Every structure is written in structure tokens, then in C-alpha cells.
Amino acid sequence: MLEASLLFCFLLPLLFLLFKTFLTNSDAKSQPKSYPFIGNYLSLYTNHHRLTQWTSDAIHNSPNFAFFLRRPFGQTRLFTGNPAVVQHILKTKFSTYQKGDIFRSTLFDLLGDGIFNVDGEEWKFQRQLSSHEFNTKSLRHFVEHVVDDEVNKRLIPILTTATANDTVLDLQDILQRFALDNICRIAFGYDPAYLTPSLPQAKFAVAFEDAVRISSERFRMITPLLWKFKRFFNIGSEKRLKEAVSEIRQFTMKILNEKKQELAIQPVDLLSRFLNSGHLDENLITDIVISFILAGRDTTSAALTWFFWLLYKNPAIESEVVKEIKEKSDSPIYDEVKDMVYTHASLYESMRLYPPVPVDSKQANADDVLPDGTIVKKGMMVSYHPYAMGRMESIWGENWMEFRPDRWLEKDETSEKKKFRARDPYIYPVFQAGPRICLGKDMAFLQMKRVVAGVLRQFKVVPAVDDGGEPVFVAALTSKMKGGFPVKIKKRNDD
Template sequence: MFQPLLLLFSLLLPLLFFFKHKSKSNTNTKTPPKPYPLIGHYLSIYTNRHRLVQWTSDAVLNSPTSTFLIHRPFGETRLITGNPTVVQHILKTKFINYQKGDIFRATLFDLLGHGIFNVNGNEWKFQRQLSSHEFNTKSLRHFVENVVDNELNERLIPILTTAAINNTIIDLQDILQRFAFDNICKIAFGYDPSYLTPSLPQEKFASAFEDAVKISGERFRTITPLVWKIKRVLNMGSEKRLKEAVLEIRQFATKVLKEKKKELENKSLIQSVDLLSRFISSGHSDEKFVTDMVISFILAGRDTTSAALTWFFWLVFKNPKVESLIVEEVDEKSDSAIYDEVKEMVYTHASLCESMRLYPPVPVDSKTASEDDVLPDGTFVKKGMMISYHPYAMGRMENLWGRDWMEFRPEWWLEEDETTGTIRFAAKDAYTYPVFQAGPRICLGKDMAFLQMKRVVAGVLRQFKVVPVADDGGEPVFVAALTSKMQGGFPVKIKERK
């Protein structure tokens, strides 16, 4: 098996050394990186392997059409775009032609199986319809007033209070991820992992989920899928850990499923609000199907909101005027009911949108062409080609946001109501700002995410000031697996607000 590979790389090695000195110029370049025969953009990809989101963003921003072809070794090409007309084309106009392709599905299959994020066609439609009931007004109100508020007041606030009293450093990124994990497990399983407690436990299911997500994301960054596929066959390294982690996740999910079935049999007249109970009550009790669905649901709710909030608190600290206006709004709405309070927090909503413009939780997303096509910018797409749209790059486009795109300005999302004179939220075109996707696959949990984030912001900033430890004027390192994170966490001190 390895002899042909060794022969191939022995032939490529002289080329790699010959072009190596040229690859350095591809970092932070003002012109699109240049491909070379046979190896394509391999040198640029390898040189920028720890900053692929930024490298692909640079390539898109420096392309005249905001669309760039990445040439991978051995002739494979992938297309990446930040052009809103192209984004609309693939997410809406030609939605049927751009689906989850074989590469995407194979890469995530071990973790997601046939879950909603990894399927197409009727299978996707069925799961989306089934999941949609979790996002009606009644369910959202229950979520924010019971699940989120309890986790906030009984766990998050006490941990922050202790940190403030003792003047200790905490990793806010880890804290927020634990907070989101508890919340989403309660909604998905009706199970409380108690992951956000003062001891910050290494809960087995949570740790397995973290490892599985991390390794699955690393598969996408491997220059050739053959590498991780060989490791999987040989059951070695990260692929061995992935197999173990997925087994732990599915064994736990199966255990909870069986317990939930018994619970529902004994309480048949009680209406449960968690997703698993809804599936079972609807007659969908196939263990594999239900497990795939719930794992996808946890993935969506665990990392995206915590990632968004992590970058939000950093940006708010860097912009004291914005922080003051948020605190002022929080104080004004404090007499309202919890659900009404977060619904009415217009400036905070705008600030969260602005934060995700600069640091989207999912910086790049991909589809695959089912048939040959020509994009609105004239680019030819061949059947089977992977095409990715790039929210991270789009949030940095001068032609979309102006010369001061680098500024953190919630006001971009606000407008005055001509009739009442009040300030209201002004949503942007979904294909210019595809942070929650757009078209038929637009995120079902968008409203749930905003309610959760705004409740956390209100609860935290009403009482505390979040102060980054490394306030050296620099920017934390943005890294991405399946979702974005700060490299090394987000160490902060918590100060009581006076």
C-alpha cells in the first residue's frame, strides 16, 4: 500500500524544495497565490496550514471577482467565494445543484452519521420538519426562561462572582462552552451533564464530544483525505481516538434513549419539551436515527453560541462606548419579563450581529456541485467540485462594509423608525451576511441562539466587567475546526460593576 505513495513523494520532493522559498511570499500577499504544476497550491496551503481561514480569506479578498480556485495536488480543484451573488446562487437559486457532497459527508460521517447536517433531499426535509417544532414561540420562551436562566443564575453567575471576589483568572471560552453544553443537552436529551459547576469537571460525554468535533474538523485541513483514511484503517493516532470518542458518545446516547423511553411510558400524559422526547412521542424510536439527529443538534448548539459570545466579550472590552450602551439598555429592560427583555434588546442584538460579522462561529461552509454549472461571476463549476462560501472574508470586504470595515460598529445594524422615531434593528441581506446560512437551509436555531446569547450578555454585563488578561492591544489568534475559537482560550479577570 505504501510503496506507490513513497515513490510519488520521492518524485515530488525535489519540486517541494525547488519551490519552497517562493511559498513564503504567499503569506499576507496582496495578490492571489500562484499554483504550480502537479502540486497546485500545496506549498501555500502547507505554509499557511495554521491559518487557513485567514489565507483563504486573503485569496478571496484579492480576487477581482471575490471567487478563487484552489488547486490541490494531483489536479483536484475547489472553489471558494465571498461574492454575495454567487452565495445566493448556490444557497438559493441553484439550491438543488449544491448539496452536501461525498467529501463533506464522508469526512463527518463517523460523528454525524445521517444527521441533519450530513444529508440531502427528502432525508434532510424530513429531519428539518421534525426539528422545526422545537423552535416555536412556546418552546423558545421555555428555553430562555427556564433552561438558560437557571443555568445562568445557578451556575454561571456564581462562578463569575467567586472569580471576582478571589481576583482569579478563568478561561471564559471554556466557561461559555460548558454553559452552552449544559443548555443544549437539556434541550436535546432532557439530560443535565452539570458540566458548568465550580469544580469544572471533565465529564466523560462532554470530553468525548470535544475530541470528536476537534478531530473531525482536522480531517478537513488535511491536504489529502488519503492520510486520515489510512490512519482510520490502521486504527492509529487521532483516528483511533475519534473511534473511541464516537463510541462513547453513541453508547451514552443509546443509554439516555432507553431511559427516556421508560420515562415516557410511565409519564405518558406529561408533555416533555426536549427534542428526544418529541422524537420518541412522534413514533421515531429507531436508535440510530434518533442518535444521529440529537448529535447534530448538540453540535449546532454547543459550539456556535459559545464561540460567538467569546469573541463578543473581547470586542466589547475593546470598545467601552459600546459596552456602556449595552449596559444602559440592559438596565432599561430589567423590569420586563425575561423573554420580553431579551426580545427587546435591540442594541445588544445589533452588537452580537456585528461581532459575528468579524468573527463568525462558522467561518467557512461548503457544498458540492451535482452537475456542471456557470456561476453569476462567469466561473465554470464542474460536476463534483466542492464550492465554499466564506463569511469570515465577507465580513472584511470593503465593497460590502466600507473602508472602515475593521471597526466594531453596531450602528450599522440600526435604523430610525420614521413613524415612531424609535431605533429598530435593520437586518442585512442574508447572502451578504450568511453567518446563519441562507435559503432553504437557513439555520433553524437562529432565534434560539440570539435569545440565549442576549440573556447571557444581560446577566453578565449587568453585574460584571470582563477584563482580558492579555490586554496588550493585540488580537487573539482566530482558529477554526468545525467552529471558530480563540487559540489557547480566553483568560480573563472578572470585576464587579460599580
């Protein structure tokens, strides 16, 4: 069976060549073509470099904003952008739609039993214990001591040097380093000092990047037999994944061992809570650390990368953000970032167009019928699509393609100012919704607004190359700009 499957996979590119003329001439507005046995493989092959955009287009071209992706060997996955369906799977039938075996097994080598890869009681325990880290007192400490310190002592000096020397920086890399330092300091009481003037190529950071990329590529393979075959024989990308995960676990074990020695002195952070809970299994604690590094490093840095690009492309909006920053400059740090309403709306709008997690998936543990009448069979993957939903004219209107923070604002009846107006989370599921809604949402916004204020108060961020086009959006477990975001930092001379 394995040999036949591998032979079939080698023959598929030849089948693609036979259908190439048909694919080139097919109607771009039609649904992906499915064929016996091979399913949608030909369309997948053609669009492998833009799967997020391709699945988004397929959703938009469907009357009920959903389509079935059929892979070879009978694997079927439903993609949806229907808000009623999103609410159904994330809230109404929460117990029916879980992470499931497919998601769990695919990411287990990296995430293990961490919070993003478990269901049921284990998930509830980790979430309940983690929630204590996101109260107002913790958030204030995070912004005033951790983030502000990282901004003033590391980020700003690096940008100042780049301005003086007229050098090019990869802002995506800088922001990832910034976020990694922050999440390690606040959650684990450990400072990796990754954002320093030398911009060190730490083994852990390189390994983490490789592990996330390879793990996400498993989902795109025509059959899981391929990556399982490579893992069994320890070859190719799976060999690198094994090496990368080993390096990551060495790093996390170092954090864990240092924290155990400090427990009697300062048991105040997230890692301390888990160690004190009685869950002292080192593998589980390591899985938890890795999951929180993934969440803290990749999502906020992705959101900020696209935000700075959108501000450059929309100078009038950048001016409004800078105006708000200057108006709040005399406020205490926590109050400053908390009250940056226009910037808050701008970040929401940026993530509407470029969500850090463009697609998320659940697995049905029972047969079900969705609100739009779609029949879901037990074991089927159901994926909701924030990227597609952020581009729906039916939700956002004819100007959906425009970057307009005002769509998130309304007049405050008690004052002349505008206030932020949240949308239904099932229309805007960028932070998930329902019981698994993102715990770190408020922390992420405070961090992002502090970075925006710190940077734009002094500098302008200018792409090193502006060809008038849009950076290439690529998605692993989180979204990124392909090739990074090379920029020059200019001194702000605004009045």
C-alpha cells in the same frame, strides 16, 4: 497507488524547502501559485496555521471574489465571497448544491445521518420535525426556565466566586459548558450539569472536543487517503477519533435510554418528537442528538467568546450595552432579551467579524455556470466564506474593520428609538440562507442576550493578559480562540 501517494506526501515538505525563497519573496497581493501535479500545496503548507485568513485574503485579491484551490492529485475546490454566487448555491440552485459525498464521508464517523450531514428526503424529515421545537412558546420556555436557571444558579455564582478570589477563568470553556447544559436540557430533557463550581472534566466533553477537531482536520489533509489509511489501521489521530466517538455515543445512548422511559410521562422535547415519529432506529436517533449538541454547544459559545473580547476593546459600545440592559431590567425575562435592540445589533456585528462557522461547503451534483461566469464541474466542492465576506470593503465600506453596531440600526419612524435593520442573508450568510437557513437562529440570540444581560449587569470581563494584540482565530467545524480566553471577572461599579 497507496504507497506512491504516501511517498509523495513525505516528499512534499522537501519540495517546499526548494520553493521557500520564491514564496518568501512573492507578492502578498497575488493569487496563490499553482504548479503541475502538486497544485497549491506549497501555499497550503505555508499557511496551514491560518487557512481561514489565507483563503479570505485570496478571495479579497480576486476581481470576482473567488479563487480555485487546487490540491494534489487533481482535487479542485472553489472558494467564493460573491453574494450573487452565495444566493445561487444556497437558494436558486439549491437542489444542485448539496452536502455531497465528500462532506458526508469526511464527517460520517462523527455525525452519521444527522441533520447536518444528510440531503434530500432525510434532511427534509429531520428539519420539519425539528422546526416544531422553535415556536414562540418553546422559545419563551427556553429563556425563562432553562437559560435563566443556568445563568442564575450556575454561571453567576461561578463568576461571583472568581471575582471574590481574583482567579482567572477560561471564559471560552465556561461558555461551552453553559451552552452544552442548555442544549441538552431544552432538546433532550437531560441535564449534564457540566457548568458546576468544580468545572468537571467530563469524559464526554473532552471526547466531543477531540472528535470535532480530528474530524475537521480530515478536510485539511492533502488527500483523504491519509486519514482513510490511518483509520483502516486504527493508528494516530484516527484511533483517538474512534475512541472519542465511542465515548460520545455511550453518552447519547444514556440520554436516549432515559428518554424512552419518560416518553409516556412527558413527551415534550425534540428527542421525544423523534422517538414518537416512528424513526426508532437507535443509530439514527443518536446521530440526531450528536448533531444538535454540536450546533447548540459550539456556535453560541464561539459567538459569545468573541463578543466579550470586542466589548472589552470597545468600552464606549460596552457602556451602551450596559445602559440598555439596565433600561430593560424591570421587564419580564423574555421581553427583556427580545427587546434588547442595541445588544442584538452588537452581536450581529461581532459575528460579522468572527462568524462561528467561518466557511461552509457544498458539492455540485451537476455541471453549472455561476452568476460571475465561473464554470463548476459535477463533483466539485464550492465553499462560501462568511469570514471573508464580513471583511469586504465593497459590502461594508471603508470602515469594515471597525466594530460598529450602529451599522445594523436605523431610526424607527414611529418613535424616537432605533430599530434593528437586517441585511440580505446572502451578504451576511452567518446563519446560512435559503432552505437550509439555521432553525435555531432566534433561540441562539435569545440565549446569547440573556447571558450578556446576566453577566454585564453585575460584572466586567477583563482579559487576564492584554498585550494589545488580537487573539488567534482558529477554525475547526466552528471558530475558537486558540488557547481559550483567560479572563478576570471584576465587579461592575457603574452608576
